[in-house]
Amino acid sequence: MALALVLLAGAGLMIRSLAGLWRVDPGFNPHNVLTFRLALPPAASTTPEAARATWHQLQDQLTAVPGIQSASLTVGAMPMAGDSEMPFWLEGQPKPPSQAEMKQAITYLVQPDYLKVMGIPLQRGRFLSSADNEHSPIVTVIDERFRRLYFGNQDPIGRSINFDIVNITAEIVGVVGHVKQWGLDTDATSSMQAQCYFQVNQIPDQFVPLLAGYSGFMLRTAGSPLAQVGSIRDALSRMNSQQVMYNVQAMDEIISGSLAARRFSMVLLGIFAALALVMSCVGIYGVISYLASQRTHEIGIRVALGAKRRDVLRMVLAEAARMALLGVAIGLVAALGLTRLMANLLFGVSPHDPLTLAGVATLLMMVALAGCYVPARRATKVDPMVALRYE
Amino acid sequence: MDSSAQTQPQPTNAAGSAEKKNGEVLIRLDGIKKVFVTDEVETHALTGIHLDIHKGEYISIAGPSGCGKSTLLSILGLLDSPTEGAYTLNEQPVANLSAEQRSRIRNREIGFIFQAFNLIGDLTVYENVELPLTYRGMGAAERKRSVQVSLERVGMSHRTKHYPSQLSGGQQQRVAVARAIVGKPSIMLADEPTGNLDSKNGEAVMELLRDLHREGATICMVTHDPRYVSHAQRTFHLFDGRIVQET
Ligand SMILES: Nc1ncnc2c1ncn2[C@@H]1O[C@H](COP(=O)(O)OP(=O)(O)OP(=O)(O)O)[C@@H](O)[C@H]1O
Ligand SMILES: [Mg+2]
Numbered sequence: 001m002a003l004a005l006v007l008l009a010g011a012g013l014m015i016r017s018l019a020g021l022w023r024v025d026p027g028f029n030p031h032n033v034l035t036f037r038l039a040l041p042p043a044a045s046t047t048p049e050a051a052r053a054t055w056h057q058l059q060d061q062l063t064a065v066p067g068i069q070s071a072s073l074t075v076g077a078m079p080m081a082g083d084s085e086m087p088f089w090l091e092g093q094p095k096p097p098s099q100a101e102m103k104q105a106i107t108y109l110v111q112p113d114y115l116k117v118m119g120i121p122l123q124r125g126r127f128l129s130s131a132d133n134e135h136s137p138i139v140t141v142i143d144e145r146f147r148r149l150y151f152g153n154q155d156p157i158g159r160s161i162n163f164d165i166v167n168i169t170a171e172i173v174g175v176v177g178h179v180k181q182w183g184l185d186t187d188a189t190s191s192m193q194a195q196c197y198f199q200v201n202q203i204p205d206q207f208v209p210l211l212a213g214y215s216g217f218m219l220r221t222a223g224s225p226l227a228q229v230g231s232i233r234d235a236l237s238r239m240n241s242q243q244v245m246y247n248v249q250a251m252d253e254i255i256s257g258s259l260a261a262r263r264f265s266m267v268l269l270g271i272f273a274a275l276a277l278v279m280s281c282v283g284i285y286g287v288i289s290y291l292a293s294q295r296t297h298e299i300g301i302r303v304a305l306g307a308k309r310r311d312v313l314r315m316v317l318a319e320a321a322r323m324a325l326l327g328v329a330i331g332l333v334a335a336l337g338l339t340r341l342m343a344n345l346l347f348g349v350s351p352h353d354p355l356t357l358a359g360v361a362t363l364l365m366m367v368a369l370a371g372c373y374v375p376a377r378r379a380t381k382v383d384p385m386v387a388l389r390y391e
Numbered sequence: 392m393d394s395s396a397q398t399q400p401q402p403t404n405a406a407g408s409a410e411k412k413n414g415e416v417l418i419r420l421d422g423i424k425k426v427f428v429t430d431e432v433e434t435h436a437l438t439g440i441h442l443d444i445h446k447g448e449y450i451s452i453a454g455p456s457g458c459g460k461s462t463l464l465s466i467l468g469l470l471d472s473p474t475e476g477a478y479t480l481n482e483q484p485v486a487n488l489s490a491e492q493r494s495r496i497r498n499r500e501i502g503f504i505f506q507a508f509n510l511i512g513d514l515t516v517y518e519n520v521e522l523p524l525t526y527r528g529m530g531a532a533e534r535k536r537s538v539q540v541s542l543e544r545v546g547m548s549h550r551t552k553h554y555p556s557q558l559s560g561g562q563q564q565r566v567a568v569a570r571a572i573v574g575k576p577s578i579m580l581a582d583e584p585t586g587n588l589d590s591k592n593g594e595a596v597m598e599l600l601r602d603l604h605r606e607g608a609t610i611c612m613v614t615h616d617p618r619y620v621s622h623a624q625r626t627f628h629l630f631d632g633r634i635v636q637e638t
Binding site: 304307 | 465471490505
């Protein structure tokens with residue numbers, strides 16, 4: 001009983017954690033988003049101009065596929081799928097002596113439609129546009145977390161950021177919502193929070209060939225994302241038969257994949273809890289059967305004195321309930337001690353969550369009473385004659 | 392039964408006793424038969440029992456071991472049902488009663504005293520005596536009063552908190568009598584109530600039964616003891632499941 005309660009409490013807490021995680025807003029709308037990586041033919045990235053032309057053409061072609069609402073190339077970080085950071089310092093502040101002492105920001109290199117594809121809210125200013133290109137001044141869009149961390153109450157629009165590796169200075173033109181790059185659960189606690197976006201066309205020439213190899217795409221589809229894979233592949237190969245898409249995934253899948261480990265422990269705990277539940281049911285059945293058979297004589301006397309069936313039933317069930325309550329009480333104490341050990345598996349629910357513990361205790365009581373119902377019913381059929389005979 | 396509609400106190404049934412007492416027929420057995428079947432073996436515990444017992448009568452049942460005395464008493468006490476025949480209690484055919492109604496009658500109309508006392512070991516003297524009242528749904532204060540009265544009556548009111556195992560056999564049987572009378576039943580069924588007692592304690596219990604009889608209770612007692620047979624107004628002698636003699 002007590003063991004079953006502990007396991008059930010664990011499983012219950014995991015279920016509550018997962019349910020809580022599913023409700024967490026990832027910062028973007030993952031439904032109907034398809035992502036894939038793209039291997040470009042070598043010719044496409046020999047010159048920066050060729051690469052930019054290919055990117056542009058890819059976006060056009062993919063957006064033209066029926067069922068694709070919007071598309072954006074992504075190079076660099078992808079939410080929950082790959083990260084890429086750049087060290088930076090704010091313009092107007094002294095340059096830190098080494099990169100190690102600079103702040104880092106997660107960097108997304110995208111096309112203007114990215115915001116539409118991902119459904120990320122724009123909070124201030126504007127997002128990147130097609131007018132931001134290799135000929136215009138480099139601009140960047142930061143996320144809300146970046147703004148809060150480094151600008152506080154000041155307006156970031158119009159301020160500039162220096163990025164060390166690529167040696168550029170970019171002006172902030174907009175602020176967008178924060179995306180949970182590190183997963184629904186751990187993002188809030190991870191040290192790297194600031195995010196910034198660049199137009200792919202503004203990648204400095206010398207880096208284009210390097211980054212072109214890491215192209216990926218994010219598409220917003222009208223219906224189920226995976227249903228579109230065939231027509232996308234057709235469109236890509238029509239454009240150039242050497243273009244190959246790989247790592248095709250729906251964003252929903254990526255998110256649920258990020259919860260897989262947690263789900264596994266929940267399923268495991270759930271299985272053990274179910275087993276323990278069955279065992280406590282069988283156990284209490286056995287114990288109550290035994291106790292009731294021990295009391296046959298007593299029950300016979302009570303029946304002779306006018307106990308009705310329901311009196312006998314109540315008596316046996318009350319005894320079972322007393323035992324079950326004891327088991328539940330011990331289990332609750334143990335659960336309070338042990339669920340603390342799984343605190344790091346939990347999300348948004350205390351290891352001593354009263355709702356879970358109460359629910360689990362109720363469930364167990366119900367199972368226990370179900371387990372002793374049969375012997376209790378049998379006890380009501382005691383024949384007082386037989387019971388009183390052995391004298 | 393053809394005479395079930397009778398309202399006259401005077402019984403007309405031929406199965407009745409020759410020396411009839413005045414009063415209504417409380418218990419009427421007509422052609423009662425009881426067969427136990429165990430492992431393909433049939434035991435005819437009772438065959439063709441006819442008898443009438445009137446309200447306020449004191450009867451005894453005698454006979455050798457295994458002749459069916461206890462079986463007869465348990466049928467009278469609604470603990471068991473006859474295999475055949477009709478049992479009319481208070482003009483009510485018992486066969487038509489539901490289990491619920493039988494419990495109710497056992498609880499309110501019948502008091503049992505057994506040879507083996509049959510007190511519940513986990514309950515105190517007080518709780519044992521209280522039991523029939525509990526099943527009656529009586530209020531706590533009233534229960535307490537009744538239990539006190541009936542324990543005083545058997546001279547056990549100083550032992551209310553004791554458990555049966557802490558009492559002598561005679562004391563246990565007195566507690567059992569207290570339990571039987573606490574609900575003021577109109578019928579008292581006693582199955583060898585003195586069988587496990589020495590003569591002094593046996594005498595005391597028999598005296599209690601006699602008192603109850605004087606107060607109007609109907610008493611059916613099974614006994615081997617010739618001394619006590621004389622207490623009864625009538626005695627049925629059973630042999631091999633039949634009434635062979637009535638005195
Ligand atoms: N529940 C039962 N199952 C099978 N046989 C039974 C049962 N109860 C009684 N009998 C049989 O019925 C017969 C009458 O039994 P009963 O107990 O009525 O005898 P008795 O006259 O009370 O005997 P004693 O004086 O020893 O108490 C016996 O042969 C007994 O074995
Ligand atoms: Mg007997």
